[in-house]
Amino acid sequence: MFELPEFMTLARQMNDSFKAKTVQKGQLGNSPHKFVWYNRTHEEFDRLTKGKIVGKAYARGKWLFIPLEPDYVLLLGECGGKMLFHPSGAKVPKKYHLYITFDDDSFFTVTTQMWGGMELYEKGEERNSKYIRGMRTTPMEPEFTFGYFSALIDELIDGKKRSAKALLTQDQIIPGLGNAIAQDILFSAHLDPRHLIADFTVDQRQDLFHAITDTFVEVTEMGGRYDEYDLYNNPGGYIRKMDKNAVGHPCPECGATIEKFQYLGGACYVCPNCQK
Structure with missing residues (x-):
């Protein structure tokens, strides 16, 4: 997708x-x-x-x-x-x-x-359109600042419990994000997908914010992900760090074996050491 x-x-x-x-x-x-x-x-x-x-x-x-x-x-x-x-x-x-x-x-x-x-x-x-009406700020807009992101988390904490993966992939809370890019964002932020956003420290909020914005910029500059195609039928240049091909291989940061599990209706790929 x-x-x-x-x-x-x-x-x-x-x-x-x-x-x-x-x-x-x-x-x-x-x-x-x-x-x-x-x-x-x-x-x-x-x-x-x-x-x-x-x-x-x-x-x-x-x-x-x-x-x-x-x-x-x-x-x-x-x-x-x-x-x-x-x-x-x-x-x-x-x-x-x-x-x-x-x-x-x-x-x-x-x-x-x-x-x-x-x-x-x-x-x-x-x-x-029901798809567009009320859309929140996207990570590629200037308004997506750390202040905006932190206030968004504060707003969500007052509602139902949400995990880090839910924040990134459910209800288009962060528009334009899906499960594929979310895996690399969580890895870059050293967060387990199941980590509750209510338990984030200030540093974890900052790490996740920068992981989101930096990953979006990198994927965009490389023309999208390697398994999606552009207007001229060329694959994108961004190779995901955390996907099915990483399972069973060493973590690029610490060498621990990458694991896979199912959570919130989709696969998660994590380093058990970096993403505790």
Whole structure:
């Protein structure tokens, strides 16, 4: 599944590849998928996108915003799979869930894995989407300061008990973060995923804050994770330290054997020595 660094990479590449191009034809999927969400019919999508000019794309959380000037915004997100730009004359994928052709016959396709949203809104209405409305500050925004992060933890402590992993992966408390990047963040902060946020010391709060921001910057600068693909079908350059490939191997910091266990609906990969 794409996380914020992958969406930021895709947005940057879209602005390099098809910003200011005119839409010749917009099509929804040719492969039915009950977990891909549209808010337009095939006919509406074709009619409303035709002749529109692509504006500057940007990412927030696990969502990609593509303005179709002058009146609409295409919202793509909460998905994995591939979003690809194809030059004129390229072969169209056999299956797709979105297909937009531009005036120079180049085109853009989206093929999802598992689930995803592909919705076209009148400009401004995208902010009222249930996925976007009320979204908290993301780690790539200037407002994501240590003061903001510490106040967020204080706010959450007054509610139900939450662990470090829950803080990073549940309810999009920190938008754009998922289980994959969370593993490396927790390792960098030397925190066990089950550690309760109510028990954090000031130093642990600071360590986790810096692990979040530093990891986001690193993953983004490297074009995303190695098992996700960019707009040109190239894998990202970030190799995760804590994933299935690390299990049974020495910790890169202390040499202890990396372990795996299930927690909060997903796998956790930890160093039993560094993340006590």
